[in-house]
Amino acid sequence: MSVNHKLAVIFFADIAGYTSLMQADEGNALIILNRFKEIVEQEAVRYNGEMVQYFGDGALLSFNSSSKAVACAIAMQNEFQREPQVPVRIGMHLGDVLFKNGNAFGNGVNVGSRIESLGVPGAVLVSKVIRDQIKNKGDYQLVTLGTFEFKNVEEPMEVYALSNPGLVVPSRSEMKGRLKKPSAGRAPMKLIWLILAILTISGILWINLANRAQAHDLLPEEIREEKVAVAVFNNFTSDPNLDALGNMASDWISAGLRALGVKTTSPEMMRRYKDRVGILPDNPDKEVSLMELTDAQYVVTGSYYFKGDSLQVNSRLESTKTGDNIYDFPTIWGLTSQEEQLITEIREQLKGYWTLKESDKISTISPPKFEAYQEFLKCGLFDNKCLSQVLSIDSSFILARIRLAQMAMFHQNDSIYNAMGDYLRKHWNRYTEFEQNFLNYVENQSNGDYQVALFAMKKNHQLDPKDLNTLHHVAYGYLLLNKPSRTIECLKPIFDQYDIFKDQIQGQTVSAYLFALNRTGRHAEVIEFSRLNPGWSTHHHVIRALMLVGDFTEVRRHLESLIPSDYLRFTHMFNEIFGPESVNIFAPYLRANLDYFADPNPSRNYYVWTIVQLYNRDSKAFAYYLLKEWQKAEKILLELRKIDWVANAKGVTVDSYLPITNWHMNTWREGLWGSTYARQGKTDLAHAQIAKLESFRASFPGTLNRFQKGITPYWQGRIHAILGEKEESVAQLAQSMKEGRSSMDHGNLIYAWDLASLKGFEPYDELVRPR
Secondary structure, X not given: OOEEEEEEEEEEEEEOOHHHHHHHOHHHHHHHHHHHHHHHHHHHHHOOOEEEEEEOOEEEEEEOOHHHHHHHHHHHHHHHOOOOOOOEEEEEEEEEEEEEOOEEEOHHHHHHHHHHHOOOOOOEEEEHHHHHHHOOOOOOOEEEEEEEOEOOOOOOEEEEEEOOOOOOOOXXXXXXXXXXXXXXXXXXXXXXXXXXXXXXXXXXXXXXXXXXXXXXXXXXXXXXXXXXXXXXXXEOOOOHHHHHHHHHHHHHHHHHXXXXXXXXXXXXXXXXXXXXXXOOOOOOOOOOOHHHHHOOOEEEEEEEEEEOOEEEEEEEEEEOOOOOEEEEEEEEEEEOOOHHHHHHHHHHHHHOOOOOOOOOHHHHOOOOOHHHHHHHOOOOOOOHHHHHHHHHHOOOOHHHHHHHHXXXXXXXXHHHHHHHHHHHXXXXXXXXXXXXXXXXXXXXXXXXXXXXXXXXXXXXXXXXXXXXXXXXXXHHHHHHOOOHHHHHHHHHHHHOOHHHHOOOOOHHHHHHHHHHHHHOOOHHHHHHHHHHOHHHOOOHHHHHHHHHOOOHHHHHHOHHHOOHHHHHHHHHHHHHHOOOOOOOOOHHHHHHOHHHOOOOOOOHHHHHHHHHHOOOOXXXXXXXXXXXXXXXXXXXXXXXXXXXXXXXXXXXXXXXXXOOOHHHHHHHHHHHHHHHHHHOOOHHHHHHHHHHHHHHHHHOOOOOOHHHOOHHHHHHHHHHXXXXXXXXXXXXXXXXXXXXXXXXXXXXXXXXXXXXXXXXXXXXXXXXXXX
């Protein structure tokens, strides 16, 4: 299926009086028609035109060049004057056109057709925009025919005729095209004064009349009740600095419609689905359509380009099912220096086609400064520097402030978080509903109130159930609350249509889904997913499922293809699942790859594994620990007591929301050392390590993220568990969760070798039981 959206010259030509010719002499009429098509096709090729379609006695062509189109029109008319003559009229306009399935749609097509309808045989008529393009190019002679008001065209348009030798210039009286009906003559002044007096006295009548007039602009109710997507508008200005305007239009039109209660697709999703616009269901190429991805029945599309010093913005409503053009919205004009005002005007105009309300909350909210929005689109989720730069351009940019607050929440950076929070709460009424929900989500995540945070994100998800970003947050929120069944309930509809969504789903979402399936004993579904999607066949959740169902044939099939850190991870997993009497099938591979590991290792992975998971998959000390070579592990840990971790990590790029601190790295080292003592039965030394970890609490740093919450009691709980001190262990693990450590953070409270002895102990089982 061919879909193309561009600025093009639309060129209409048709045979004048062809119906009469057919009635008078059908055979001669067909000769005329064949000659018409022959000349049209011949000249179109010569001047690089593209045949769009024939319709009866007419033809629709497109050109990329105004001068080529005009030269082609002159050549055609010269040919049509030769015997046998063909009485043809030609009209053209330059505008925004959507070419789809061998047809053309858009305001440019509408205007071009109406200009052509004014013509007479032998004439070539053009719009002012064509005239402006060619007036200094070639030997083209033009005369103005005046201004005309066309049907379904918002603004009056000036039309010109080419007056080169051999061409016909029609008189005004000869021009009978599709024009608006003339308005009634002027009413007598006495009547005007009487009407004004009546309207002044009866304000209610005036409002009713105004609303009745506006009602003609409302879209049909069956359209207004359906879900609509707002595409990123196309930039036809050739100025890449204006690309952000198209995203801004999508964002703010969507926000405006949402404020009216219109079901809309998330603008963030529409940025992701930009290349799906125009792709219809059941297309020959079997491409996934916009309708399948979003459930939107309609899409607002648009484009903008320069006209002199102004920007012209065209927009339309299309069916996502058939591709039909439903409605062409009036053209909006604005200055290139006033992008925010232009966006507001577009938003308010389109809202008027869904409601007669004169104002609403969103009408009082202005978009951010254009330059700030340009920078915002470049920012990563936790890009402190970029977001700060955005706010230096526009300090009132709300979404940038919320993102910065979210970053500060992950950092546990109280100074930034409090500054953002104070500002955001102070200006609460300036936000859209989406932004208010987002802020509530961030605040409650920061406070560890995952239930309230989930409630806020669910409200955003209800605004667009096909928004995969909010869906991920909701599904993950249920995991944080230890409710894996609810996670599955959220994600299953998407994974049941994985062929449609697989290119759009985040890897973290897939991981959360597989985790939830394993947690609820649905290992067969994890394995079946990996069978259908081989790229996930060595994922740790898949390997876990295979081990739990006892399919070691399949596990062994992947052994040779794993990387060293995988051998470490799966050695740990095997130790956790199976008892000490079992021979760990991964251990020989881990031992053969020991040269890969080192301590300390000034690499990104070394620090990230330690900070996020506490199981450092790049650590040789941890590798020896899993191989049960305790003394070798102790020797490395002793050397690590001499390390200044911050200095060692100098030059290592780690995500800004995972700050490296000596405190955290030392806690990991001493915790692993305590586990090593406990494994050897060195009870006194293990208890000494528990006491050492307790002493660390006094120096707890203030800038840690949620992955680092509750880690002191967590390590203490692990050591107690190895020693068989189950009650003390569960008490420490419960304290860890109270301090903010989630029950599912990478399996640390559930899938841990050191905690394996707790399985079957009722207080532990109750602590981690899925809710």
